[in-house]
Amino acid sequence: MIIHSDWHIHSEYSYDAENPLSLIAKNAGAQGLCRVGITDHANYNDEKFLGDLRASAAGVKEAQKEYPFMVLGVELTPIAKPQFDYIAKTGTRDGYEAPTSGFPFDIELAASKQEMMELGVRYAIGASHWRVDRPGTSAQPIDRDACIKEWYRQQMYLAADERVTILGHPWYHGKGIWYEDFDIIPKGMKDDIAAALKENGKYVECNSHFFLTSMATETFRRQYAEYLRSMFEMGIPVTYGSDSHKNYWDARGKVEEYLTAAGFADGDVSELKEKDLW
Numbered sequence: 001m002i003i004h005s006d007w008h009i010h011s012e013y014s015y016d017a018e019n020p021l022s023l024i025a026k027n028a029g030a031q032g033l034c035r036v037g038i039t040d041h042a043n044y045n046d047e048k049f050l051g052d053l054r055a056s057a058a059g060v061k062e063a064q065k066e067y068p069f070m071v072l073g074v075e076l077t078p079i080a081k082p083q084f085d086y087i088a089k090t091g092t093r094d095g096y097e098a099p100t101s102g103f104p105f106d107i108e109l110a111a112s113k114q115e116m117m118e119l120g121v122r123y124a125i126g127a128s129h130w131r132v133d134r135p136g137t138s139a140q141p142i143d144r145d146a147c148i149k150e151w152y153r154q155q156m157y158l159a160a161d162e163r164v165t166i167l168g169h170p171w172y173h174g175k176g177i178w179y180e181d182f183d184i185i186p187k188g189m190k191d192d193i194a195a196a197l198k199e200n201g202k203y204v205e206c207n208s209h210f211f212l213t214s215m216a217t218e219t220f221r222r223q224y225a226e227y228l229r230s231m232f233e234m235g236i237p238v239t240y241g242s243d244s245h246k247n248y249w250d251a252r253g254k255v256e257e258y259l260t261a262a263g264f265a266d267g268d269v270s271e272l273k274e275k276d277l278w
């Protein structure tokens with residue numbers, strides 16, 4: 001095994017996940033993982049998501065009494081600054097109407113570092129999930145070039161933001177629109193993101209999704225593992241994330257096949273170092 005810790009797990013405190021913390025702890029123990037990070041979603045700065053984060057923090061704090069190898073993290077996603085401001089003012093996402101100009105919208109994240117640290121959060125995964133540059137993009141047909149541009153913009157933001165410890169699932173796309181051939185993404189964009197991660201002392205995630213989803217081709221998986229390897233060789237530490245949402249299980253076998261083929265050996269997949277935890 002070359003993966004010994006898992007830094008991206010959703011518990012029952014995420015709106016879209018159902019892993020009880022006790023199940024995560026037991027299965028992590030059975031897998032021989034030395035540390036596991038719980039990273040529930042904090043998508044927006046509203047009561048729904050900040051309440052989930054408080055519940056996750058309280059739950060993990062309690063569980064740590066029995067399972068001291070559990071670490072409290074969070075998963076953040078870029079949101080549009082005008083929406084963040086609206087929620088900050090009104091307390092709700094209800095009734096928000098996006099401005100009709102000023103594109104691309106500035107980016108924000110749901111919480112400040114101070115707020116997260118007060119809850120005991122020790123690190124954050126920052127990851128792109130959807131476009132926030134313009135309103136209404138989810139209702140339009142997917143524009144691949146606009147998506148690439150937007151993912152690049154968001155990931156450059158995440159690679160530089162002080163709240164992000166790990167760039168989560170780089171170039172993940174829910175509909176897998178570039179999962180046939182990773183070369184669709186311009187090399188210059190990948191290089192810029194890698195340079196920013198390196199410069200800002202961030203980690204990059206090897207997310208099990210890419211190696212398990214049927215949307216990704218063999219070619220893509222190979223290319224993706226090589227991409228992670230190239231960042232590792234630049235000195236960017238690579239962490240593993242199962243990104244499990246339910247039935248927490250050992251997904252490492254398949255992932256390690258691709259990592260090994262790309263040159264990863266035991267010791268190359270990192271834990272978060274104590275100095276990098278808040």
Ligand SMILES: [Zn+2]
Pocket residue numbers: 075127129168169
């Ligand atoms: Zn994610």
Ligand SMILES: [Zn+2]
Pocket residue numbers: 008010075243
């Ligand atoms: Zn996740």
